[in-house]
Amino acid sequence: xxxxxxxxxRPLESLKIKTGDWGTEYPVIIExxxxxxxxxxxxxxxxxxxxxxxGKDEKGKVRKVAKVNYDYCKxxxxxxxxxxxxxxxxxxxxxxxx
Amino acid sequence: xxxxVRGFYAVAYSVKLCRPDVICAYPITPQSEIVENIAxxxxxxxxGNCEYITAESEFGAASILVGASATGARxxxxxxxxxxxxxxxxxxxxxxxxxxxxxxIANRSLSAPLSIWNDHQDSMAMRDAGIIQxxxxxxxxxxxxxxxxxxxxxxxxxxxxxxxxxxxxxxxHAYEPVDLLNQEMVDEFLPPYDPPVKMTxxxxxxxxxxxxxxxxxxxxxxxxxxxxxSKKIIEDVYKEWAEVSGRNWGGHIVAENCEDADVCVxxxxxxxxxxxxxxxxxxxxxxxxxxxxxxxxxxxxxxxxAKAVDNCQKIIVFERSLSMGxxxxxxxxxxxxxxKKAIDVYSPVVGLGGRDVPHKLVKSTIEEVIENKAKPxxxxxxxxxxxxxxx
Amino acid sequence: MKLFGSGxxxxxxxxxxxxxxxxxxxxxxxxxxxxxxCLEIISSQYGKSAWGVPYIHSVFENSAAVAAGIEAALKALxxxxxxxxxxxxxxxxxxDIGIGCLSGMFDRGHDILYVCLDNEAYQNTGNQQSGxxxxxxxxxxxxxxxxxxxxxxxxxxxxxxALAHKxxxxxxxxxxxxxxxxxxxxxxxxxxxxxxxxIHSVCVTGWGVDGKQAIPVAKLAVxxxxxxxxxxxxxxxxxxKKIKDRKPVEEYLKLQRRFRHLFKHPKGKEVxxxxxxxxxxxxxxxxxxx
Numbered sequence: 001x002x003x004x005x006x007x008x009x010r011p012l013e014s015l016k017i018k019t020g021d022w023g024t025e026y027p028v029i030i031e032x033x034x035x036x037x038x039x040x041x042x043x044x045x046x047x048x049x050x051x052x053x054x055g056k057d058e059k060g061k062v063r064k065v066a067k068v069n070y071d072y073c074k075x076x077x078x079x080x081x082x083x084x085x086x087x088x089x090x091x092x093x094x095x096x097x098x
Numbered sequence: 099x100x101x102x103v104r105g106f107y108a109v110a111y112s113v114k115l116c117r118p119d120v121i122c123a124y125p126i127t128p129q130s131e132i133v134e135n136i137a138x139x140x141x142x143x144x145x146g147n148c149e150y151i152t153a154e155s156e157f158g159a160a161s162i163l164v165g166a167s168a169t170g171a172r173x174x175x176x177x178x179x180x181x182x183x184x185x186x187x188x189x190x191x192x193x194x195x196x197x198x199x200x201x202x203i204a205n206r207s208l209s210a211p212l213s214i215w216n217d218h219q220d221s222m223a224m225r226d227a228g229i230i231q232x233x234x235x236x237x238x239x240x241x242x243x244x245x246x247x248x249x250x251x252x253x254x255x256x257x258x259x260x261x262x263x264x265x266x267x268x269x270x271h272a273y274e275p276v277d278l279l280n281q282e283m284v285d286e287f288l289p290p291y292d293p294p295v296k297m298t299x300x301x302x303x304x305x306x307x308x309x310x311x312x313x314x315x316x317x318x319x320x321x322x323x324x325x326x327x328s329k330k331i332i333e334d335v336y337k338e339w340a341e342v343s344g345r346n347w348g349g350h351i352v353a354e355n356c357e358d359a360d361v362c363v364x365x366x367x368x369x370x371x372x373x374x375x376x377x378x379x380x381x382x383x384x385x386x387x388x389x390x391x392x393x394x395x396x397x398x399x400x401x402x403x404a405k406a407v408d409n410c411q412k413i414i415v416f417e418r419s420l421s422m423g424x425x426x427x428x429x430x431x432x433x434x435x436x437x438k439k440a441i442d443v444y445s446p447v448v449g450l451g452g453r454d455v456p457h458k459l460v461k462s463t464i465e466e467v468i469e470n471k472a473k474p475x476x477x478x479x480x481x482x483x484x485x486x487x488x489x
Numbered sequence: 490m491k492l493f494g495s496g497x498x499x500x501x502x503x504x505x506x507x508x509x510x511x512x513x514x515x516x517x518x519x520x521x522x523x524x525x526x527c528l529e530i531i532s533s534q535y536g537k538s539a540w541g542v543p544y545i546h547s548v549f550e551n552s553a554a555v556a557a558g559i560e561a562a563l564k565a566l567x568x569x570x571x572x573x574x575x576x577x578x579x580x581x582x583x584x585d586i587g588i589g590c591l592s593g594m595f596d597r598g599h600d601i602l603y604v605c606l607d608n609e610a611y612q613n614t615g616n617q618q619s620g621x622x623x624x625x626x627x628x629x630x631x632x633x634x635x636x637x638x639x640x641x642x643x644x645x646x647x648x649x650x651a652l653a654h655k656x657x658x659x660x661x662x663x664x665x666x667x668x669x670x671x672x673x674x675x676x677x678x679x680x681x682x683x684x685x686x687x688i689h690s691v692c693v694t695g696w697g698v699d700g701k702q703a704i705p706v707a708k709l710a711v712x713x714x715x716x717x718x719x720x721x722x723x724x725x726x727x728x729x730k731k732i733k734d735r736k737p738v739e740e741y742l743k744l745q746r747r748f749r750h751l752f753k754h755p756k757g758k759e760v761x762x763x764x765x766x767x768x769x770x771x772x773x774x775x776x777x778x779x
Contacts, residue, residue, distance in 0.1 A: 149561035
């Protein structure tokens with residue numbers, strides 16, 4: 001095996017750890033409610049929510065909504081709690097449904 | 099340029115010529131004057147861009163150097179005794195992180211009882227840390243060793259901290275004539291530090307990762323093997339130094355008159371001068387005695403020692419430290435080096451906590467062994483009869 | 490390149506990654522020295538680093554000194570323009586075992602932003618009390634029992650300790666307000682010298698809080714004035730987060746398992762009163778009531 005001098009690690013190798021299978025729940029973005037405020041993005045402890053463009057609103061302004069990267073989401077539910085627009089609901093993963 | 103200087107100045111001046119980037123230390127007797135001299139050079143603007151930092155403790159000093167060394171700086175500190183063992187957590191860490199920090203140790207005893215005087219218990223306590231250790235016999239040797247230490251530690255095949263050990267007071271405070279090095283010669287011998295990897299925002303590596311059982315053992319084996327590998331590199335640097343400076347201090351060990359000797363006597367540090375002199379006297383008296391100066395203690399020159407003592411029946415190791423519950427530290431390694439040979443090892447422990455080691459004591463200790471009046475093993479010499487009472 | 494990445498090993502709902510990413514958002518690319526602790530364990534396993542900035546972990550109690558060494562090296566090597574130096578250390582690493590190194594860092598005036606991630610106990614090793622554990626908290630080394638109601642003494646006042654060292658910028662923040670953390674980190678870097686930012690960070694396991702309740706609980710710490718958000722520049726209090734309709738401390742305490750015993754312990758009322766007194770004093774001292 002290859003080891004580095006003094007156990008130096010390369011940056012961001014954590015990205016290969018898919019933590020998305022940790023939780024029992026997952027967030028679902030209700031796009032029509034999402035105002036693209038970005039609160040869920042700044043609070044997400046797993047850095048797995050970003051705002052993505054989904055066309056334009058009535059006034060022709062670019063419309064952005066939250067999108068979850070389920071590869072890393074641990075289902076903590078923080079996003080759903082901090083969302084002021086009822087745009088994120090938590091659902092139980094199929095595996096854990098009674 | 100030959101000049102009569104004190105040991106701490108011989109060190110400080112040599113360190114300056116090595117152009118370190120970050121020096122950090124905490125005062126402790128009898129090391130303080132090394133960093134005091136460096137501080138004066140810094141105050142005089144003689145250290146170039148070097149950052150000299152007065153730390154809040156030896157622990158802090160070693161930690162500061164970990165950060166500086168990982169960022170790519172050539173780093174130096176001096177300490178001893180309580181200061182060294184206070185540093186020990188960080189120094190073990192620095193060795194594992196493969197940071198080539200260079201230290202001068204002004205060897206001093208350990209508490210309790212508190213004692214500021216010289217022996218080797220402090221550096222011996224760091225024996226297993228992954229730090230290269232070498233011991234000097236006089237101030238010219240320590241002056242010569244500093245550039246060599248940086249060159250050895252910073253070698254990409256080594257990348258380990260290195261301690262140059264000099265006896266506190268006996269050397270640090272002694273006036274001796276020292277042929278002071280010049281900048282051109284040191285610059286030619288010692289190139290600037292070229293870190294194989296360093297902390298930089300351009301290439302943001304993670305230093306000091308923790309390892310699970312899946313890789314921890316390999317990292318520790320790598321430190322062990324780097325130490326093994328350093329044997330050859332240290333020897334090469336010693337040789338190169340002899341060529342460029344004209345002063346040959348020898349290899350890992352210096353063996354004198356051992357080929358035909360029945361008894362080989364070993365010493366380290368400032369005791370070397372006296373023991374060598376006594377052995378010569380005994381030779382003059384027709385005794386078949388040889389002398390071995392141990393320079394490098396880690397990595398331990400086991401093969402060199404085994405070869406040098408090949409023809410003798412007895413070894414005397416003058417010990418300046420203890421391993422409570424076992425033989426003294428140098429003896430343990432010597433015994434291990436000669437384990438296939440039928441040689442008795444005598445380990446007189448002398449001069450703890452600055453106890454004087456007179457000529458007469460050294461001579462009688464060796465004579466007792468020659469005359470079969472001593473028993474192999476660890477025993478004290480120059481010790482008063484004592485009885486331990488509660489109060 | 491991201492400065493801190495997904496795939497780290499923090500518990501779901503942990504406050505630490507929120508604090509870290511919010512600080513890094515404010516500092517941009519920087520040098521990070523990290524003490525042993527939760528953050529180190531969740532982010533720096535060999536071959537699985539979550540860091541996109543140069544990062545170093547040495548031992549538990551020396552991150553302030555390691556950072557000082559980085560800063561000195563950058564100066565000596567003429568590389569100061571590469572980025573600021575930031576420390577992340579837990580409350581125990583800061584207020585207890587590492588306070589000597591931190592004091593040295595302050596005293597020598599190193600140009601470093603020191604961030605204390607305050608989750609109020611040694612959470613990495615299982616919720617043992619630290620100098621920043623609040624009174625009444627049931628930790629594994631100050632458990633509540635028939636006689637004792639958990640931790641006895643108040644939190645060590647690190648803000649005052651930092652101010653006494655003449656740190657140029659001293660502030661508290663909370664993971665309940667990530668944008669405020671980012672603003673404070675950015676503001677801190679406008680000052681040259683030692684800066685101290687203490688961020689209240691929820692530990693869902695140690696505090697006994699449901700992951701979803703982490704942010705609401707953190708908010709309540711601020712809204713009860715138990716964790717006042719204050720900001721000092723050059724020793725002067727310049728900003729505080731005002732509280733509208735300050736809530737009684739019970740509202741904060743009752744959501745956490747670590748304080749649950751206070752509601753039935755013979756000394757519980759006394760401790761709750763003590764905590765309320767601390768909150769009232771904070772409100773008065775900093776003029777928190779809007």
